[in-house]
Amino acid sequence: MTKLLLVTTLSAFLLACGDPTTVKPTSRAPEAATIPTLELANGLLAEGDIAQAAHVFAQLASKEIDPLQRQEYQLIATELYFDSGLYNDGARMYATFPETLSTEKMQLRRTILAAYYSLAQQKPEQALQALPAVQSLADRMLRIRALEIRARAQQQLGQTDLALKSRILLETNLVTPESIEINHTKINEMLAQLDQPTLQKMVTTPAGSIYRGWLEYTLLTRSQAVISPEIYAQRYQLWQARYPGHPATPTDIDGPLAPLAFTENSISTSEVALLLPLTGQFSQLGEAIKTGFIAARFADGATTSIRLYDTRSDATEAQKQYSIAAAEGATMIIGPLNKAAVINLAASNRITVPTLSLNYVGDGMPGHSNLYQFGLLPEDEARDAAYYTLSNDYKKALVITADSTLGTRLANAFSEAFTGAGGTIIGSEVISEDSYDYSPQLTSLLAIDSSNTRKRRLEQLLGTKLKFEPAIRSDIDAIFMAVNADQARLLRPQLQFHHASKLPVLSTSRIFSGEPDKRADGDLTGIRFNEIPWLLTDARINSPLYSGISQVEQNTSDAIARLTALGIDAYLLHTRLDTMRIDPSFSVSGKTGALTLEEGNRIRRRLEWAEFLEGVPEKISDPLPLPAVLPPVNTEL
Structure with missing residues (x-):
């Protein structure tokens, strides 16, 4: 009887877990004159009246003398109350359980119910902690309940990647077409809430072809509105060939698919x-x-x-x-x-x-x-830096280049991409890898020498000494540095000393060793650079x-x-x-x-972008971040 009941109510459970966010009031119990029987309970279930069936099982539990059968009725009633959204009724029934249930399976069912109630109370962390390990559940129906609750809790926590994996595992336990269709609907609804960059990033997660196929199918269907029907059909055929037998059910391609235009050159x-x-x-x-x-x-x-x-x-x-x-x-x-x-x-x-x-x-x-x-072409980084600079509306840039073959390659690639996209290089300087003092190059590049010349002329004209702070040229939007890490650590403080502390400074991955080093990179604070995602976040570890x-x-x-x-x-x-x-x-x-x-x-x-903050690179999430402002330094030093 219990097995029949769980199969009968499986769809109700799967649907109920879809939105366990509101606690419904207590429903009306059957009329007092109604005699509770198993036949009545199963008849109500067959009619889809889960709440009334729960009440009948609650009455059966209250009248049952045999402890084992009473506990079975109590568990069934609680499960049905929760499945119909009557969490208060279910909680009251849960409170009637004895401290120790008669069998291990009953204990596991109670544990799952506790997780279920936590989920309904919007406590997903507590729900996950309460759930037993899925591999410990020999009973398929218990695995289904545990996996559905786990998937929903993970989704509430924003852990869509884990929720998708849970639903994929859940499907291996489902046998009825109706329950499988419900699971597919929930996967599609969950993935539909994600933005394009998140989906594309998840596609690269090594989690098997079923996982990746769901994500690529979501990207495919989403692209239908912006690509031609012919390309869409070709992409669908590629998806189908890449993921034969995938459980995703395509329903949005009208008419026969066009044959692939490049069949002879398709890649195996x-x-x-x-x-x-x-x-x-x-x-x-x-x-x-x-x-x-x-x-x-x-x-x-x-x-x-x-x-x-x-x-x-x-x-x-x-x-x-x-x-x-x-x-x-x-x-x-x-x-x-x-x-x-x-x-x-x-x-x-x-x-x-x-x-x-x-x-x-x-x-x-x-x-x-x-x-x-x-x-890993270095020029890719320089071109990326050029587009990033322009995307921040920095249209006039200075370029500082290391006196090396690679420095020249980076500077040329940046300048070509920057000017080609509408920017202007208003000055450039080459610095030697053997030098430690870049004052001559910086005073010329920033036009500080011109400022000093104007000061001397004014003093001669007025015949008196003037209190004066040199000013850099006013048409600079940003500085791009095609240098290595050691040169960058020397350049940044000297730029500050020469009154360029407020200018955005950008570079490439050459200034980052790949591992955070707060002590060594303290002088790089405020510099933005591009880097491969593998080295920028804890995602690698x-x-x-x-x-x-x-x-x-x-x-x-x-x-x-x-x-x-x-x-x-x-x-x-x-x-x-x-x-x-x-x-x-x-x-x-x-x-x-x-x-x-x-x-x-x-x-x-x-590439992705980061900024050194107190010597530690912090990933920049905003695609159009505001310019970094370097802290002022004492120019009397």
Whole structure:
């Protein structure tokens, strides 16, 4: 009887847990002349009158002599009261339970009811604490109750990622089409409340194909209003091919789907070849990328076959290994890493397999339809800084450049992107890596020498000494520094000393070591810089991926951590290149940035931004933050 009752009321329970936020008043009990019987209770349940059935079971409990049967009735009545939203009635019935129930299963049911009531009182933390571990529940119906309550509590706490995982696990315990449909509806309603960036970031969470499929399906359906029906149909077919048999039920595509326009060039990822330097000069870099890629694959639960090919840090060997990988049946090749090897590969015109390189060919070189270029290009950071500067309405900038090849590359990329988008470079200076005093360059750049010249002329004209504080030029909106961390630590105090404390100062990841160092970076306070997401927040340490990566990253340079992130993103990208190709607006929220596919099959990275506050980088959440104001310093020092 109990089993029949729980099955009968399952849909009511699932629906009741959808909105346990208000406590309903006590409902009307059956007429006193009505004789409570099991037949009456089950008849009421069959009619959908859960509240009246609860009252009948409460009466049966009050009249029952056998302790075991009385406790069963008490539990059923309480469950039905809660399922019908009559929490006060349920709480009163709960209070009649004996201190110890007769069986372990009854004890577990009471524990779940306690969590249920906490949820109804808007106490999700308390509900989660009260719930028994799901793996300890041998009874399927108890698992269903526990998982539904857990999912709802997690959703109340804003833990949508955990709530989705709970609902996916819940579905493995559901058997009736009605209960499965209710669960799907709740998933769709929950994901519909999330904004686009949150969904895109969750897609990259390594939580299995069912989890990722729900998120990508939500993004797909949301895009229907802004993309053409043809592209939408193609993207749906890609989603369907990527997640065959996924439980999401598409109901919003009208008419027959158009065939894929690029069927012959569709990318298969069943056999992936990794071309990396696993021995030789760059072996540590190759190992970091390999570790990130494989960790992402295992965390994702994918069945992709991965073969490793050692390019030995040599461009010629990379070409040889590429040919071997293609001949051995690779359907997707990741690599090579060496820039010369990528250039040789692009020039060879023998790219027979879809390939995601881990570096870029030079500007102006012809691309290839099968070659997708991805990597940690420093120029990406400089261009990103240029767009960020303009997005804050800083239209006139000064540029300070390190006297190095990389400094020049960064400064040129910033200046080109900044002026190309409407900004103006009003001055620039190059500083030597061997110098510690940048006063000559700064006084010239800030036009302080002109201010001092005007002062001397006035003194000569007036014939008296003047009290005077030099002023910097008034047309500066921001300063971009293409320098390393040591130079930045020297520059920032000197900018303050030369009266530029209120100017926004921006830079790239070169000024951050990858690990917070309050003592070393105290002088960087107020400087904003862009960085890959993997290094900016605790998400890296808390990520399921990190356990398989931490040993590789420990006691190494920040470059290794960046390359493990590159390996993770190579995995994320290789299954999404088809989607990115047909929909240029599609973005992958990766560990190295927000990734989009540009003309020439080049992956573009948009990075996250942080600001040093008392030497510690703090992520900037506002896409258009106000300028940082540096604290004044004593210019008499």
